[in-house]
Amino acid sequence: MDLGFFLLFAGLAVFSALMVVTQKDVVHSALFLVSTLFWVASLYVLLQAEFLAAVQVLVYAGAIMVLILFTVLLIQMEEVQKTNPWHRQWPLALLLGPFLLLEIVLIVRRGLFPFQLGEFTSDKLAAVGNTEAFGQILFTRYFFPFEVASVLLLAAMIGAIVLAKKELGK
Amino acid sequence: MVPITYYLWLGAILFMIGAVGVLTRRNAIIILMCIELMLNGVNVTLIAFAQRLADLGGQVFAIFVITVAAGEAAVGLAIIISLFRNRSTLNVDEINLLKW
Incomplete structure (x- = not known):
């Protein structure tokens, strides 16, 4: 299913x-x-x-x-x-794309993933609820990156306005 | 239960399609859209690992990727608009002022 x-x-x-x-x-x-x-x-x-x-x-x-x-x-x-x-280098790019895929597939096939499970197993997620568990972990363990992301969005907003506005007084 | 490797292959395929698009297209807007495709492939990988290792850190990383993608789209499109205003072209072959 x-x-x-x-x-x-x-x-x-x-x-x-x-x-x-x-x-x-x-x-x-x-x-x-x-x-x-x-x-x-x-x-x-x-x-x-x-x-x-x-x-x-x-x-x-x-x-x-x-x-x-x-x-x-x-x-x-x-x-x-x-x-x-189409760019004139398209045959080269088309050749290199499958090579990239091949590399990733080889790594995935050889990779050994750790089987030490974290605390949010699917049963627990179903009991607590995905959004609630996500919010709890985002606002505790990942709180500082969250604040940095908000500063990043502010910088992107100011940058977009400055880049796209017309020159004043011309 | 779908094996995690299927999701990893799907992420790799989406990433590859995006990378080939970035390398083959000449329109700057389409190049930006292909970068969004690559970011989506990475997100699939992160969320697949988050589910399989029962660790929500992967989902938190995915939401930061989405945040960065939003900022990148805003700044990138602003650059494209000011570029079009100055050079009246979006063909990346003709925007070669910094090319050696």
Whole structure:
């Protein structure tokens, strides 16, 4: 049952990811990226990460994709669409991609994963609830990185405004 | 129960598709979208390990990855807009001022 759902979601995610790379039109690529993000979010549900699935849909498929589509609207793409979408080094890249995959697969096949389990087994997660357990660990053990992430978002916001605004007084 | 290696392979495949997209496409916006694909492949790996090792640290890392991706998208798109304003192109072959 689980395996069937995994294969369905994974197959659709990989298909959409391939379409993101191969579509000529930027808007089509963006919409296929939304579909990829949705299928990956459903994989998170299979992995008992319901909170992260919701965050993925809200932040990625909601905020980031709207940002990308707005940028596509702001920029006149006619000139971009006419040129050849592929870089001239594409055969080399296509050759190197499977090599990268092969390396990762070899490492995964040889890897020995530690089997010292942590405290959040799936039974306990089901009893406590994923979001509650996640919040408890985020606001205790990972509190300092959480604060740093908020500073990072502030810096990104200021940087985006400064970069994208028009020069004043010109 | 799906074996963890399936998830690791899926993460690797998504990462590879994103990497090939970054290397083969000429449009800067599509390159940015392919980087988001690569980050998603990494997130799949992190969350698979979090579930299998019964440790929520992996999920916390995944949420930090999503945070960094949001910041990266905002700054990257701002750079693309100001680049288009100055050079009126998004073709990365023509944006070669820093190329040797």
